[in-house]
Amino acid sequence: MIFKLENSINQPIKLPNNKVELYMKREDVIHPFVSGNKYRKLKYNLLEAKKGNYDRLLTFGGAFSNHIAAVAAAGKGFGLKTIGVIRGEELADKVVGNATLSYAEANGMRFKFVSRETYRKKTSPEFLEALKEEYGAFYKVPEGGTNTLAVKGCEEILTQEDANFDYICTAVGTGGTIAGLINCLKPSQQVLGFPALKGDFLKEDISKFANKSNWKLITDYHFGGYAKINEALVVFINKFKQDYGVALDPVYTGKMLFGIFDLIEKGYFSEGSKILAIHTGGLQGIEGMNAVLKKKNLPIII
Structure with missing residues (x-):
C-alpha cells in the first residue's frame, strides 16, 4: 500500500422501484486526493x-x-x-x-x-x-x-463480498478500470460499461487488457461526448446528492448513474437483480465544469 486508504463501502441506493437492488461502491472515499480509480x-x-x-x-x-x-x-x-x-x-x-x-x-x-x-x-x-x-x-x-499495471490495480476494486452482485457497472474513459473489473469477475457476473465518449471504438482497447467476455458497453449515455453535459444531467446529479448524500462528477459517474436509473425504469434488469455501481471519484472536476455551465447560463452542480 502506497498511501493510507480508507475502506471502500458498498452504500445501498434505495429505489422507488423495489424490483432490483442497487448499491454504490464508494471508491471516491478511499483517499482525499487520489481517490477512486x-x-x-x-x-x-x-x-x-x-x-x-x-x-x-x-x-x-x-x-x-x-x-x-x-x-x-x-x-x-x-x-x-x-x-x-x-x-x-x-x-x-x-x-x-x-x-x-x-x-x-x-x-x-x-x-x-x-x-x-x-x-x-x-x-x-x-x-x-x-x-x-x-x-x-x-x-x-x-x-x-491505462496500461497493464493500471489494470492490475483496478483488479483490486472488487472484493469477495462483491461476488453476490449480478451486474457491476462502471464509467469508461480509457478502458483500464473496466478491464480490471472484467478480469476479476465471477462467471455469473456481467460488467456494464458506460463510456463518457461517443462511439463503440473502446471495445478494441478494452479487449487488449480484458481476459473474459462477460461484459458489454452501454453507449447511449455520453450526452454528446467527453465532458459534454446538459441541464437534464445537472438536475439528475443535484437530485441524486440531495436524495442519497453522494456527489457525482459530471464527466463519468454522473452519466453512468443517469444511465443505470434510466435502464431500471425501462426494465433492462430482470426482477431480483443486484447491481453494484462503482464510484470512480473525479469530484475535483466539478468546479471547472461549473465555470463552463455558468458561461452557458445553465444551472450549476451543487
Whole structure:
C-alpha cells in the first residue's frame, strides 16, 4: 500500500422501484486526493517508477483532467517530481483561473503546454525523445493512466463480498478500470460499461487488457461526448446528492448513474437483480465544469 486508504463501502441506493437492488461502491472515499480509480491505476505504476529509480513522472491530459490532478498529488505524496504535458497552448496563462491546473501546480507539477496538433503526436518516439532531452529521464504514465499495471490495480476494486452482485457497472474513459473489473469477475457476473465518449471504438482497447467476455458497453449515455453535459444531467446529479448524500462528477459517474436509473425504469434488469455501481471519484472536476455551465447560463452542480 502506497498511501493510507480508507475502506471502500458498498452504500445501498434505495429505489422507488423495489424490483432490483442497487448499491454504490464508494471508491471516491478511499483517499482525499487520489481517490477512486486514479489511486488504483497509479498504485503499481508508482511502485514501478521507484523500482526503476526514476525521480519524476511525466504524463498527459487536458485542462480539467482528473488524471493530471491525481498524478500531481500522488507524485508529491510518493516523493516524485511530476511533469504534465497539457493539451492546448492557450492554457499557459490561465493556470490561476483553472481549478485543476492550479491544484496540480500547488502539488509541484511542472507543465508543458502544447498545441492540439502536437498533442496528437504524444506517443511518437520523436516527441518522447524531445521530452527526455528537455526534462531528463522520466517514468511515463499514459493519458488517463491505462496500461497493464493500471489494470492490475483496478483488479483490486472488487472484493469477495462483491461476488453476490449480478451486474457491476462502471464509467469508461480509457478502458483500464473496466478491464480490471472484467478480469476479476465471477462467471455469473456481467460488467456494464458506460463510456463518457461517443462511439463503440473502446471495445478494441478494452479487449487488449480484458481476459473474459462477460461484459458489454452501454453507449447511449455520453450526452454528446467527453465532458459534454446538459441541464437534464445537472438536475439528475443535484437530485441524486440531495436524495442519497453522494456527489457525482459530471464527466463519468454522473452519466453512468443517469444511465443505470434510466435502464431500471425501462426494465433492462430482470426482477431480483443486484447491481453494484462503482464510484470512480473525479469530484475535483466539478468546479471547472461549473465555470463552463455558468458561461452557458445553465444551472450549476451543487
